Amino acid sequence: MDSFEFTKIAGAVLSALLLIFGTKTIIEMNVGHTPEKPGFVLPAAAPAEGAKSAEGAAANAPAAAGGGEEVVALLAKANAENGKAIFKKCQACHVSEKGKAPTVGPNLWDVVNRPKASYPGFNYSDAMKKKGGDWSFAELAHFLHGPKTFIPGTKMVFNGLPSASDEADVIAYLATLADTPVPLPK
Ligand code: HEC
Known part of the structure; x- marks a missing residue:
């Protein structure tokens, strides 16, 4: 080599x-x-x-x-006056005066304990019509806490309020919108 x-x-x-x-x-x-x-x-x-x-x-x-339960728990000390102020956000789509024709959403007069999807003359989504039952405080709490989670397919394009206490307050205000206001759960 x-x-x-x-x-x-x-x-x-x-x-x-x-x-x-x-x-x-x-x-x-x-x-x-x-x-x-x-x-x-x-x-x-x-x-x-x-x-x-x-x-x-x-x-x-x-x-x-269970987020709705948290809201229900807050109802006993909820503030309807504050709820009335928060309700301004809802008024973008909802009227709430007795007998007034619905706008983007159904009229919310007397909504507590009313059967779901029952406001005359409002064209509800199929999802809402199929849900069934009445708008009890608990159902309202779950719905407002997460409309699309509670009723997938709802026409209500709203992401919920920033806090559970705001949700409780607005529900307390809804309870006043009736000839005989619905007493809040204790
Ligand atoms: C962007 C429009 C919009 C906003 C804002 C809105 N909603 Fe709605 N809401 C709707 C529509 C549309 C429906 C009907 C939903 C369906 O048919 O699926 C509805 C349905 C409802 C229902 C069921 C009523 C029934 O007759 O069955 C309740 C209760 C309700 N809304 C409460 C509220 C509250 C309280 C707020 C404010 C915190 C709010 N909504 C904000 C559009 C809106």
Whole structure:
């Protein structure tokens, strides 16, 4: 084996090693980088976003699982006067004077304990018509807490009020909209 041949072999071996370790390094770099990126992005964004979505989930989930009960529990000390102010948001779509023709939504006069989807002359969604039962305090609480969760397919495009106590207050106000106001649950 002359030195030239040795150089060639050594060169081949070195290239092979270079190829193997080079490839390995490149793979490791890439493998190392891919999980790294989301790892870096997430911790920065996650605390804020995570906290928010956890809060959101906490605020929304009870609509399906018991958020309405929380509202019902607040009814005993709900403030109908405050509810009247909050009701302005509802007036974008609802009238509430006795006998007045419905607008975007049904007239809400005397709505507490009235059968669902029963206001004369209002074209309710099929989802609302199928729901059945009366608007008890509990049903109103569940509905206002998350209209689309309580009645998927409802035409009421409204995401609920910012707090359970606002919901309780507005329901307390609804209870006053009747010839004989409905007493709040104790
Ligand atoms: C963007 C319009 C809109 C807003 C805002 C809105 N609603 Fe509605 N609401 C509707 C519509 C439309 C319906 C009929 C839903 C259906 O048929 O699925 C409805 C139905 C209802 C019903 C059922 C009545 C019945 O006769 O069966 C109640 C109770 C109700 N809304 C309460 C409220 C309250 C309280 C607020 C305010 C916190 C409010 N809504 C805000 C549009 C609205």
